[in-house]
Amino acid sequence: MDISTWLTVKRDDNEIVGYLEPLDAAYDKVRPRSVLGHPVVDACDYMDGEELLLERGIGELADHWTLHAEDHRGQVPLAILEVSANGIVVADALLTKALAPTERIIVPWPDVESRLIPCRGA
Structure with missing residues (x-):
């Protein structure tokens, strides 16, 4: 899988909380992925995906x-x-x-x- 197009989502403290995998060239639809790379939802728009990852955080690491x-x-x-x-x-x-x-x-x-x-x- 090519992860070079994934966009990193970071909290205000610069901690990575996940990634947005583009599903189209314009990044209108993305697949939010956890810090482990697991899909969080199948597809959503960019802003919703970013917000979802920020709210979700990194608690799964514990x-x-x-x-x-x-x-x-x-x-x-x-x-x-x-x-x-x-x-x-x-x-x-x-x-x-x-x-x-x-x-x-x-x-x-x-x-x-x-x-x-x-x-x-x-």
Whole structure:
């Protein structure tokens, strides 16, 4: 997926809260994407998309996640440690909280394949 056309949406403090993926050349219709690269809604106009991302914020980074069921680590609650162009670094949420050594898993950023899914019951 070509992400070179995605527009970064930042809060007043310069924190990135998401991206707008253009769905047409004039950017009249966009697909808002979270900081992880997940679609937030299918399509909306530019101003609505920007406002949606600003209101939504980055709270999802504090949530627990799991890897898609096809992955052998599918049901382990994961904490997001880092999000950058180099990838989304996650690790076992309980071991991380206990400051215990644990394997770091890198999911490519943006996660357009939705390998990371919200952890149920966490």
